[in-house]
Amino acid sequence: MTTGGNASGGRRFVVEADGGSRGNPGPAGYGAVVRDGDTGELLAEAAEFLGRVTNNVAEYRGLIAGLRAAAAIDPTAAVEVRMDSKLVVEQMSGRWQVKHPDMKPLAAEARTLFPAGRVQYRWIPRKENKHADRLANEAMDAGQAGRAWEPKAPRTVAVEASEPTAEALAEPKPLPVGWAAPADMGKPTTFVLLRHGETALTPQKRFSGSGGDDPALSEHGRRQARLAAAAFATRGTIEAIVSSPLRRCRETAQASADALGLEVRIEEALRETDFGSFEGLTFAEVKERQPEALDAWLASPKTAPPGGESFVAVSRRVAAARDRLLARYAGRTVLVVSHVTPIKTLVRLALGAPTEALYRMELSAAAVSAVQFYADGNASLRLFNDTSHLR
Structure with missing residues (x-):
């Protein structure tokens, strides 16, 4: 994505996503962040403990959560996804095939969230993905302790002046994470x-x-x-x-x-x-x-x-x-x-x-x-x- 913005004149978002697994497979979680593509303003955070899955599955789940959060704010936006997973970036960019059966449905789900022409993928070094990485680790720590991840900061969304009727939808608050399962009770x-x-x-x-x-x-x-x-x-x-x-x-x-x-x-x-x-x-x-x-x-x-x-x-x-x-x-x-x-x-x-x-x-x-x-x-x-x- 270039700095010129969305060709249709709409909003631009940056999604940063990361996933991790302590054992691969092992206790896993993801973190995702949505930012305004022009101002860098933090618009949304998401994180979740996933139980026992592989690192690659966690990476894809982070991507999906980030894209869903972006779509909830403005489904017409253009999105640049930044991840330190070379595998996910190359597969979602279409340069590598998705062969693993666990990854195929996740990649397919991610592609349904925005039209292909409005999403671009960019690999970044891990040091540039610290925010999403921190959220993923917070989710894993919370899950292994039998708790649900709780956001530390409120989610804010900028309001488009041209859409006053959407004011009530401009700041949808994330639901409490109170339905997350304790880590030691199996998957309910x-x-x-x-x-x-x-x-x-x-x-x-x-x-x-x-x-x-x-x-x-x-x-x-x-x-x-x-x-x-x-x-x-x-x-x-x-x-x-x-x-x-x-x-x-x-x-x-x-x-x-x-x-x-x-x-x-x-x-x-x-x-x-x-x-x-x-x-x-x-x-x-x-x-x-x-x-x-x-x-x-x-x-x-x-x-x-x-x-x-x-x-x-x-x-x-x-x-x-x-x-x-x-x-x-x-x-x-x-x-x-x-x-x-x-x-x-x-x-x-x-x-x-x-x-x-x-x-x-x-x-x-x-x-x-x-x-x-x-x-x-x-x-x-x-x-x-x-x-x-x-x-």
């Missing part, structure tokens, strides 16, 4: 649980399940979906996306799919409860019009609203969906986009809590939670109702 399957963004019914607190209308996201809900997507892209650990079939979830999931270069797979059993005759009404309206039905519903999770579905029935189908997803995505990190009841159900199942626990949890629109499932049958709640990416 991680469900990152995202409740859909707001619809017109959400702020009115109306029952909106799978038995009534199928509302779209409101403008505010679409903004929430984009902010969540930007945060996921910055973190760079989502490997698959699964969604409820309802429109508000599909739209929320698609925002993340677009940011991450992934497809959305529909899981019917992740739909919201059918609230029957309560659909479209507020709690106060149900209390006024159907007081006996409401009292019975609140008294027992086995009781369904008239014409609807009980929480016990929802729990059965959500548990079955959980088992299918665990079999399909074993050892991977999956974004699960769903609704209040299915997400609360996945959380309570992980905790071994009774169905009545559903009444004691609050879940905000576009909030993120995370649950990890281990091969020995244990599960761990790593994050619940986090909305920091929306602020």
Whole structure:
């Protein structure tokens, strides 16, 4: 990339990335940095402990994280990638073939994040890659100590004056790294649980399940979906996306799919409860019009609203969906986009809590939670109702 900037007149970014493995293969991690190509301003940092992988895999994971972070800031930018890995630079530049089976899908994924004509690769000596190298080592140190890497400095993004409507998206805060697995427990399957963004019914607190209308996201809900997507892209650990079939979830999931270069797979059993005759009404309206039905519903999770579905029935189908997803995505990190009841159900199942626990949890629109499932049958709640990416 020359100093003349993006031929289209857009922004220019520099991505610095590094990966390391203590043992090769051994405990590994990556670090990545995004800078403004003209001012050198630090725009984003990313790092993650990867468990036991090779150095080359860690290098590619660092590259992917850096490109995702850049794409989250401005997907139309031109990017210069600087790495001290000759292998990655030559392979991604097309001068060397990617032969190793572990590297082929990673190289292919990296190529999906920006059009080939807008990314150039440059090898740099290790001494010029100190920032990304430091982040990679911090991630490995944290992972081996059973902790998640935490950024030491806030991420900042410059705002383009020509895009005032994107102000809310200009500074997407990275999600907490609280779903990273302890280093000594093996590789879990991680469900990152995202409740859909707001619809017109959400702020009115109306029952909106799978038995009534199928509302779209409101403008505010679409903004929430984009902010969540930007945060996921910055973190760079989502490997698959699964969604409820309802429109508000599909739209929320698609925002993340677009940011991450992934497809959305529909899981019917992740739909919201059918609230029957309560659909479209507020709690106060149900209390006024159907007081006996409401009292019975609140008294027992086995009781369904008239014409609807009980929480016990929802729990059965959500548990079955959980088992299918665990079999399909074993050892991977999956974004699960769903609704209040299915997400609360996945959380309570992980905790071994009774169905009545559903009444004691609050879940905000576009909030993120995370649950990890281990091969020995244990599960761990790593994050619940986090909305920091929306602020």
